[in-house]
Amino acid sequence: MPEGVDPTDWDRFNFYASHVRDFTLVCKEGEHPPLWVRVLGDLAVPGMPVPLFPKLRAAKISPVDFMSLKTFSLFISPSMRRLEVDLDRVSQEGGPLRLPPHLIIQATTAATQNLQLLHYTGPTDKAFFPHLVKLTSLTSLTLYLAGWQDAWELRCLRGLPLLEHVAILFLDSVGAASADNPMTGLRMHSHTSLTNLRSLDILAKQYQHCLVARSLSPRSLKKLILGFFAAIDVMPVHLALGLYLQANPNLEVLDVRFGEAALGVSPEVLPPESRVHWPTVHDASDVLSSALQASRSIREISLHHIPFHLAIPTSRVLCDAMPSIGASLVSLRMYVNVNPVPNFGEPASQSTAFPGLSFLASTVRLRCPNLKRLAFHFDANIVRHEDLGESLRHCEGRLQQIATSGHPSRDHQLSFLEVSSGTPTETSIQIGLSVDRKVKIASFLDRLFPHLKDVSGSGVWGPGTWLNINDLIKSFQDVRRTGSHRDVSDTTN
Amino acid sequence: MLLSADILPIILLHLRNTSSGVSGRSGLNADILPVLHISKAFFDAGASVLWEKIDGLEPLFSLLPWYDVLCESAQVRAHSPLRNARRLTKALH
Numbered sequence: 233m234p235e236g237v238d239p240t241d242w243d244r245f246n247f248y249a250s251h252v253r254d255f256t257l258v259c260k261e262g263e264h265p266p267l268w269v270r271v272l273g274d275l276a277v278p279g280m281p282v283p284l285f286p287k288l289r290a291a292k293i294s295p296v297d298f299m300s301l302k303t304f305s306l307f308i309s310p311s312m313r314r315l316e317v318d319l320d321r322v323s324q325e326g327g328p329l330r331l332p333p334h335l336i337i338q339a340t341t342a343a344t345q346n347l348q349l350l351h352y353t354g355p356t357d358k359a360f361f362p363h364l365v366k367l368t369s370l371t372s373l374t375l376y377l378a379g380w381q382d383a384w385e386l387r388c389l390r391g392l393p394l395l396e397h398v399a400i401l402f403l404d405s406v407g408a409a410s411a412d413n414p415m416t417g418l419r420m421h422s423h424t425s426l427t428n429l430r431s432l433d434i435l436a437k438q439y440q441h442c443l444v445a446r447s448l449s450p451r452s453l454k455k456l457i458l459g460f461f462a463a464i465d466v467m468p469v470h471l472a473l474g475l476y477l478q479a480n481p482n483l484e485v486l487d488v489r490f491g492e493a494a495l496g497v498s499p500e501v502l503p504p505e506s507r508v509h510w511p512t513v514h515d516a517s518d519v520l521s522s523a524l525q526a527s528r529s530i531r532e533i534s535l536h537h538i539p540f541h542l543a544i545p546t547s548r549v550l551c552d553a554m555p556s557i558g559a560s561l562v563s564l565r566m567y568v569n570v571n572p573v574p575n576f577g578e579p580a581s582q583s584t585a586f587p588g589l590s591f592l593a594s595t596v597r598l599r600c601p602n603l604k605r606l607a608f609h610f611d612a613n614i615v616r617h618e619d620l621g622e623s624l625r626h627c628e629g630r631l632q633q634i635a636t637s638g639h640p641s642r643d644h645q646l647s648f649l650e651v652s653s654g655t656p657t658e659t660s661i662q663i664g665l666s667v668d669r670k671v672k673i674a675s676f677l678d679r680l681f682p683h684l685k686d687v688s689g690s691g692v693w694g695p696g697t698w699l700n701i702n703d704l705i706k707s708f709q710d711v712r713r714t715g716s717h718r719d720v721s722d723t724t725n
Numbered sequence: 726m727l728l729s730a731d732i733l734p735i736i737l738l739h740l741r742n743t744s745s746g747v748s749g750r751s752g753l754n755a756d757i758l759p760v761l762h763i764s765k766a767f768f769d770a771g772a773s774v775l776w777e778k779i780d781g782l783e784p785l786f787s788l789l790p791w792y793d794v795l796c797e798s799a800q801v802r803a804h805s806p807l808r809n810a811r812r813l814t815k816a817l818h
């Protein structure tokens with residue numbers, strides 16, 4: 233520009249820039265911001281405002297890889313409350329990073345004191361967490377972390393006193409516990425920070441979960457979401473769940489998701505020399521069992537796509553805990569993945585680890601009065617042959633005893649029931665039920681749960697099996713309704 | 726008593742949300758632009774709605790008289806980011 237830049241050129245810019253509250257600079261995969269944008273901060277343009285938007289509240293910049301630090305700093309305003317940055321593309325290509333991760337955080341901490349929400353995607357370096365912990369106003373933190381990290385570094389996050397929500401996704405392994413930080417203690421670290429943390433969402437591999445649990449050691453969680461990549465061992469899964477439940481007795485929602493081992497994520501295997509630093513599977517399951525039984529505030533438990541061999545011991549733990557936690561439980565859903573786990577060998581035939589439908593009478597009807605939604609894995613062979621009449625008589629007898637002792641129980645409010653069955657060796661089998669058996673099951677369910685809205689089945693059950701049972705239950709409900717209407721009209725006549 | 730400065734932002738936000746709903750696109754500001762010409766009060770309120778949320782730097786930088794020079798100078802690629810910055814700085818002086 234031959235005439236040069238006049239600082240007054242920025243007047244119109246500044247007028248409109250002062251109205252900007254929400255700024256987004258997002259490039260599609262493979263695209264880069266224009267060159268002038270990438271080097272904007274390094275241009276010695278007279279009069280250019282820093283920051284560009286003085287009243288900015290929220291910014292989303294993806295990717296920041298191609299920017300200089302000065303350019304990135306242009307977008308960070310003292311008034312900023314929300315920041316979303318993405319630094320993952322260059323690192324995935326294996327090239328050198330132009331902008332070290334900690335400098336992004338350092339530039340942010342230098343410019344704003346009131347950031348409440350940070351969403352960061354990318355790798356970390358040694359100075360990343362020490363700088364991050366300076367953002368003491370953060371209430372919500374989401375980290376999608378690439379590259380190797382030491383999970384123990386996460387303990388820095390305990391220095392963020394206002395955190396209410398944390399979500400962390402690990403894209404790589406963090407390594408097993410060392411002698412300096414063994415996992416055999418079966419306890420969270422005792423500290424009094426993170427007192428506002430109510431919601432935690434972690435996606436990681438099986439052993440990583442335990443290390444993250446121990447590093448953060450939260451104690452006031454209401455909601456916990458755990459995603460396991462390629463989980464194959466019972467011990468780390470039960471240990472991670474047990475540690476969280478043990479330290480958070482007021483937890484209300486537990487949501488656990490399992491990713492397929494075959495989706496390109498290699499399972500985490502514990503090196504033999506590290507085993508001494510970890511508890512046995514029995515100890516881990518004991519921690520989970522006792523912690524779950526003490527979780528008297530829990531309302532929702534969901535286990536999605538849990539591998540069959542993990543579902544067996546987990547089902548036992550759940551069934552054992554239900555009498556203790558049943559009073560608060562509103563929803564219990566366990567969806568089992570019966571596909572064989574690659575390279576895991578043939579699973580032992582332990583189908584009897586799962587209950588029959590009598591469980592609904594002995595435990596759900598009697599001990600879980602507020603349960604409205606149940607999806608559970610049942611043993612198909614028991615379902616086919618068990619004596620449901622005897623279970624029902626025992627249950628109704630017990631209810632009568634409770635009623636005569638001055639505590640009459642109201643109708644059970646279970647509305648949705650999903651019955652899944654099957655084992656990895658039965659994936660191509662279909663089990664049908666005789667009409668007589670379907671009527672017995674429908675009658676049993678209708679007597680226990682008169683307000684059922686939908687009953688469905690999956691797994692080994694032949695097509696239409698549970699649809700028929702659901703239709704029978706509806707017809708029982710219709711008959712009951714018609715009968716009660718007739719009773720009313722009889723009395724009015 | 727409510728002033729224009731209190732009421733107009735509410736009206737304009739409603740206008741933007743209504744037009745976004747009809748078109749199925751969020752952040753559509755086409756219906757706001759004619760309103761800016763009504764009066765200074767409408768202009769002030771409309772500018773806040775119009776510029777509240779922006780995607781990219783182009784909308785604002787295109788207000789600068791030398792924006793074209795900035796873009797044209799950046800067309801020539803160089804390997805060094807620092808060299809790019811120097812070249813662009815030189816072009817703007």
